[in-house]
Amino acid sequence: MIHKPVLTKEIIQYLKIKKDGTYVDCTFGGGGHSKAILQELGVNGKLYSIDQDPQSIKIGKKIKDSRFKIFLGKFSNIEKILKKEKNRDKIDGILLDLGISSIQLNSSIRGFSFMNDGPLDMRMNPKSGISVSQWLKKTNQKTIEQVIKNFGEEKYAKKISRAIILQIKKKTITSTLELVQIIKKSIPKYDKFKHPATRTFQAFRIYINQEINELHKILKIIINILHSGSKIAIISFHSIEDRIVKNFIKNYSNYPNIPKKLPITELQIRKIKKKIRFIKRIKPNISEIQKNPRARSAILRICEIR
Ligand SMILES: C[S@@+](CC[C@H](N)C(=O)[O-])C[C@H]1O[C@@H](n2cnc3c(N)ncnc32)[C@H](O)[C@@H]1O
Structure with missing residues (x-):
């Protein structure tokens, strides 16, 4: 590509x-x-x-x-x-x-895309730092909410972060489409012109790559x-x-x-x-x-x- x-x-x-x-x-x-x-x-x-x-x-x-x-x-x-x-x-x-x-976006193994299934990674340098999946596992709801709000300008940040934490208590989120499903279920109303995961994916990418x-x-x-x-x-x-x-x-x-x-x-x-x-x-x-x-x-x- x-x-x-x-x-x-x-x-x-x-x-x-x-x-x-x-x-x-x-x-x-x-x-x-x-x-x-x-x-x-x-x-x-x-x-x-x-x-x-x-x-x-x-x-x-x-x-x-x-x-x-x-x-x-x-x-x-x-x-x-x-x-x-x-x-x-x-x-x-x-x-x-x-x-x-x-x-980067179109390579599913990099985990940047909410359209393709792949590991939930999103690091621009996969040899440095931690993946989104690892970060979600060790962080708390407040931080996730802040990240989604600040870097994604997402109004449903609280609902999405709550759903993520609930899922993590059961099982680590390892794939992009798993995250997409969680987001879709937690958002009450979809934007006509934007995929419901757009803002959260943008936020996590910005955060994980600083x-x-x-x-x-x-x-x-x-x-x-x-x-x-x-x-x-x-x-x-x-x-x-x-x-x-x-x-x-x-x-x-x-x-x-x-x-x-x-x-x-x-x-x-x-x-x-x-x-x-x-x-x-x-x-x-x-x-x-x-x-x-x-x-x-x-x-x-x-x-x-x-
Ligand atoms: C939009 S693309 C650039 C495309 C490029 N201008 C071209 O013509 O192909 C952004 C690139 O910058 C790199 N990048 C983003 N932030 C960076 C940073 N802080 N340090 C070094 N590279 C970075 C990404 O890995 C990505 O390859």
Whole structure:
């Protein structure tokens, strides 16, 4: 199963790839965006790609190109990952295409999908951390409810968490479709346009992979490792991520509010908070959504370090 990259043309256009520039694709996935960036780079360009999924690394290793390097790891470890790279201080652009790929979603053994039966896992790196099944076994109802509510924005979080705990008292939940059945039975009314398990699966995936923490961490790091003129492209797929990205851009687009009478120069203010310039917010057009329905909830935000 391949992954169709989203908004590729727009990413290339707004990252304004320099022929001899250095770029980091923090979310390699199936490599669609990385390959598009490589096509734009000249012989002296450089692309570093990162993914925490060993399967993506396997795909990346097939790209034989001296301008390209791929690393297994979390993007929040970017500084450590690139420590030995001589271009690490010259990054001209960073791409974050958040969430999971179609490769992960459609592979039933990974446990991300509520449509196919598989082990209830959902780890982007199956060799690290614990699966959703293991976590549910050792946690409590309140935590499950909070996770479903906070990361799934599910109004039936209490009912679902109660049903999960009742089931676990009898038997561990090991498969995705087992969880789907529990959710279906506990929800009094289904949404017309959404599968009843959508929100809970999203919530568990975000929680088990610590996706929100990862996003907060990388945004903080980006501010420090990029230089003036560097571009940042971030694609989010749900409102929780998008809110974080939006607030990040907003917070750094303004100088801090410093009382007028304070004896502080413009230069000193700049040192307090590095500024970002917001460039554009882009959503896929109808034709892209028709070709790739996964694109329908994508929002790309582009900004630049001042
Ligand atoms: C939406 S897909 C990216 C697809 C990619 N842009 C392409 O063109 O194929 C997201 C990828 O990011 C990876 N990922 C998500 N969070 C990560 C993190 N914190 N650190 C490293 N990789 C991460 C996932 O494993 C997944 O492969």
